[in-house]
Amino acid sequence: xxxxxxxxxxxxxxxNEWVDARALLSVAGFGGWRTRVSDLRRRxxxxxxxxxxxxxxxxxxxxxDSHYQYVPAAQIAPILRNSLTIAASASLSxxx
Numbered sequence: 032x033x034x035x036x037x038x039x040x041x042x043x044x045x046x047n048e049w050v051d052a053r054a055l056l057s058v059a060g061f062g063g064w065r066t067r068v069s070d071l072r073r074r075x076x077x078x079x080x081x082x083x084x085x086x087x088x089x090x091x092x093x094x095x096d097s098h099y100q101y102v103p104a105a106q107i108a109p110i111l112r113n114s115l116t117i118a119a120s121a122s123l124s125x126x127x
Contacts (some may be wrong), residue, residue, distance in 0.1 A: 034060050035067045039076055042101035049083070052097040068099060079104065 032040075038059040042050070052064075059067045071078045079102045086095050 034058075034063070035070055035076075038064070038067050039071055039078065042071070042078065042080065042099075043103075046101055046103050047106075049098040049100045052099060055099065077104075 038055065041055075041058045055064045055068070058064070068080055068082075070076070071080055081100045081102060082097065083100075084095060084097050086093055088094070
Protein backbone atom coordinates (compact mmCIF):
# COMPACT_ATOMS: atom_id res chain seq x y z
CA UNK A 32 0.00 0.00 0.00
CA UNK A 33 1.34 3.43 -0.91
CA UNK A 34 1.75 6.13 1.72
CA UNK A 35 -1.03 8.19 0.18
CA UNK A 36 -3.36 5.16 0.21
CA UNK A 37 -2.45 4.56 3.86
CA UNK A 38 -3.25 8.18 4.67
CA UNK A 39 -6.60 7.99 2.84
CA UNK A 40 -7.50 4.85 4.78
CA UNK A 41 -6.44 6.50 8.05
CA UNK A 42 -8.71 9.51 7.47
CA UNK A 43 -11.63 7.35 6.27
CA UNK A 44 -11.41 5.33 9.48
CA UNK A 45 -11.78 8.60 11.44
CA UNK A 46 -14.51 10.65 9.73
CA ASN A 47 -15.18 14.06 11.31
CA GLU A 48 -12.42 13.53 13.87
CA TRP A 49 -9.77 16.22 14.28
CA VAL A 50 -6.39 14.48 14.04
CA ASP A 51 -3.21 16.03 15.38
CA ALA A 52 -0.73 16.59 12.56
CA ARG A 53 1.95 14.74 14.52
CA ALA A 54 -0.09 11.55 14.23
CA LEU A 55 0.05 11.86 10.44
CA LEU A 56 3.86 11.67 10.45
CA SER A 57 3.85 7.98 11.28
CA VAL A 58 1.09 7.23 8.77
CA ALA A 59 2.18 9.23 5.74
CA GLY A 60 5.91 9.64 6.28
CA PHE A 61 7.94 12.38 7.91
CA GLY A 62 9.21 13.92 4.69
CA GLY A 63 6.01 14.36 2.71
CA TRP A 64 2.89 14.03 4.80
CA ARG A 65 1.67 17.58 4.01
CA THR A 66 2.02 16.98 0.29
CA ARG A 67 0.08 13.73 0.64
CA VAL A 68 -2.71 15.54 2.52
CA SER A 69 -2.86 18.03 -0.38
CA ASP A 70 -2.88 15.17 -2.89
CA LEU A 71 -5.89 13.61 -1.14
CA ARG A 72 -7.84 16.79 -1.88
CA ARG A 73 -7.42 16.22 -5.63
CA ARG A 74 -8.36 13.45 -8.05
CA UNK A 75 -8.66 10.52 -7.79
CA UNK A 76 -9.35 10.88 -4.05
CA UNK A 77 -11.29 14.20 -3.97
CA UNK A 78 -11.46 14.08 -0.18
CA UNK A 79 -12.64 17.08 1.83
CA UNK A 80 -9.84 17.47 4.36
CA UNK A 81 -9.94 20.54 6.56
CA UNK A 82 -7.17 22.10 8.62
CA UNK A 83 -7.25 24.20 11.77
CA UNK A 84 -4.27 25.83 13.41
CA UNK A 85 -4.06 27.19 16.92
CA UNK A 86 -1.29 28.67 19.02
CA UNK A 87 -0.63 28.52 22.73
CA UNK A 88 2.05 29.62 25.14
CA UNK A 89 3.99 26.99 27.07
CA UNK A 90 6.55 28.38 29.50
CA UNK A 91 6.70 31.58 27.46
CA UNK A 92 7.25 29.73 24.17
CA UNK A 93 4.62 29.97 21.41
CA UNK A 94 3.54 26.49 20.26
CA UNK A 95 1.56 25.99 17.05
CA ASP A 96 -0.84 23.04 16.88
CA SER A 97 -2.23 21.83 13.58
CA HIS A 98 -5.15 19.42 13.19
CA TYR A 99 -6.78 17.85 10.15
CA GLN A 100 -10.32 16.56 9.66
CA TYR A 101 -11.83 14.41 6.91
CA VAL A 102 -15.49 15.23 6.14
CA PRO A 103 -17.15 12.52 4.02
CA ALA A 104 -18.88 13.69 0.83
CA ALA A 105 -22.15 12.09 1.97
CA GLN A 106 -22.32 14.71 4.74
CA ILE A 107 -21.48 17.61 2.45
CA ALA A 108 -24.16 16.86 -0.18
CA PRO A 109 -27.17 17.58 2.10
CA ILE A 110 -25.60 20.85 3.21
CA LEU A 111 -25.11 21.93 -0.40
CA ARG A 112 -28.61 20.79 -1.34
CA ASN A 113 -30.10 22.81 1.54
CA SER A 114 -28.05 25.86 0.57
CA LEU A 115 -29.18 25.62 -3.05
CA THR A 116 -32.81 25.24 -1.97
CA ILE A 117 -32.58 28.32 0.25
CA ALA A 118 -30.88 30.31 -2.52
CA ALA A 119 -33.50 29.24 -5.08
CA SER A 120 -36.35 30.14 -2.71
CA ALA A 121 -34.82 33.55 -2.07
CA SER A 122 -34.38 34.12 -5.80
CA LEU A 123 -38.01 33.23 -6.52
CA SER A 124 -39.34 35.49 -3.78
CA UNK A 125 -37.34 38.50 -5.00
CA UNK A 126 -38.26 38.01 -8.66
CA UNK A 127 -42.02 38.25 -8.04
